[in-house]
Amino acid sequence: MKESPMKIMIIGASGTVGSAVADVLSRQHEVIRVGRTHGDEQVDITSQASVEALFAKTGKVDAIVSATGGVFFGPLASMTDEDFNQGLQDKLLGQIRLALTGQHYLNDAGSITLISGIIAQEPIVQGVNAATVNAALEGFVRAAACELPRGIRINLISPTVLSESAKAYEDFFPGFESVAAATVANAFRRSVEGIQTGRIYTVGY
Template sequence: MKVLVIGASGTVGSAVVAALVDRHEVVRVGREHGDFRVDITSDDSVEGMFKAVGPLDAIVSTTGSLFFGPLATMRPADFNIGLQDKLLGQVRVALLGQHMLREGGSITLTTGIVAEEPIRQGANATAVNASIEGFVRAAAIELPRNLRINAVSPTVLTESKGVYGPFFPGFESVPATRVAMAYVRSVEGPQTGRVYQVWQ
């Protein structure tokens, strides 16, 4: 299969590429690094990327920015960061990317444990991740041509615990290599409309 991975140079994206590259043709995409560049907040950028890459069998998104900060001082513009980037950015990838997929192709988006387990300073992250999961469940019943869509919801990564650990007191971390297996399941498996939780 020809698999496009957006965010391929990140911690999760690199692990996904490593898990797929021996069996598939993997196209690495990122904002600054990769075989192709993309800004997921721009229709033109996403459409241009898909046009350059050509027909695909699978699209994987492991990217998206969020805003973390106290609710008491959060402004609408702060909240909008996650809406425009991780939420609408990944929805944009799915909406535009569906037309580049061959029969039976798949889309895999990324959410996170805070969709169901909120943390302090994470109101934007919880709202955005929960919205992505709702989109995946709804899109799965409408996609044509046997196309599939799923999401992967990891907990805090072992590799990132030094930075994000204080936001996740008492949470067990998981290594990126384990998280990558959920993306493999989505790309190579038969299921659709699923949220694969990798929480421990």
């Protein structure tokens, strides 16, 4: 069954995953590409004012997709609360800001799709902040799915290390199988065009 065209906002659309998601979804839908400095629109997800300004400008959408968010990598022994707060403000609260604000700009039966990663289940060296943030995002999505009104759905994509960046990070992910960004993008499509909510879609593990 062919999907009716949707208006979809993709935050992080210039990144490796985000660009793959935009390529897949733009085949059938209207896509608004959003980045920190590139794209159709710009946003700083660490700023509530910036997130509010983005949605006020773009108006109602059918789906919000996030493929963005930074975390802190470093040894636990020297980590400070300021280091740890980087991931909390960016990948965790940044995506939660998108969901909390964006829910009011979604059409009925719209959807939100966020991103975490394998480190929530498989910790790696210097990845304490990333593991915490990813696990917290999973909890948020499961709980938010129980309360979102008007048939709005929310899911999370959790990929393993990307094939496109596996060589650069192989010392941190020894023995991990990688997955292509195009495969991860199909999981986003499943979330956006599907019917499920509160799901954690793992990709490559």
